[in-house]
Amino acid sequence: MVEFALVIPLFLIIVMATVDFGWAFRSYITTTNAAREGARLGVTGVNEADIKARVVERSSGLLEADDVTVTGALGGSGDALTVDTTLNYTYITPLGGLLNVISGGTLPNPLELGATTVMRME
Numbered sequence: 384m385v386e387f388a389l390v391i392p393l394f395l396i397i398v399m400a401t402v403d404f405g406w407a408f409r410s411y412i413t414t415t416n417a418a419r420e421g422a423r424l425g426v427t428g429v430n431e432a433d434i435k436a437r438v439v440e441r442s443s444g445l446l447e448a449d450d451v452t453v454t455g456a457l458g459g460s461g462d463a464l465t466v467d468t469t470l471n472y473t474y475i476t477p478l479g480g481l482l483n484v485i486s487g488g489t490l491p492n493p494l495e496l497g498a499t500t501v502m503r504m505e
Contacts, residue, residue: 399478407472407494410445414468415498417441421451422466422500431456438466445470455504462504470496 421438431453438451452467471493473479483490 399476411496414470418466418468418498418500422502425464426502458504466500468498
């Protein structure tokens with residue numbers, strides 16, 4: 384029992400860190416792919432509102448239209464189209480609060496995840 388009481392806090396921290404890292408990484412990959420989908424649609428000559436709608440649709444509910452910035456929509460052939468996304472990821476385990484106390488407030492909560500995709504207009 385004594386060994387279990389000594390090991391369980393460390394084990395729980397490792398498990399919570401793994402879960403939070405996995406969900407944060409999933410959120411980052413999802414928003415990156417959503418930005419890529421929006422940029423791919425945008426280079427075919429659609430307007431900014433349609434690009435934002437595609438990004439929000441492909442983000443699995445993680446992003447809203449205010450989280451997406453589009454520059455260069457409806458540009459000429461060869462111009463750059465940029466799609467930026469910003470996601471504020473909140474930790475799903477109590478690990479964020481625990482590490483914030485331990486680190487003295489240097490750990491960002493929520494964690495800001497961003498993705499940028501640049502493509503040339505067709």
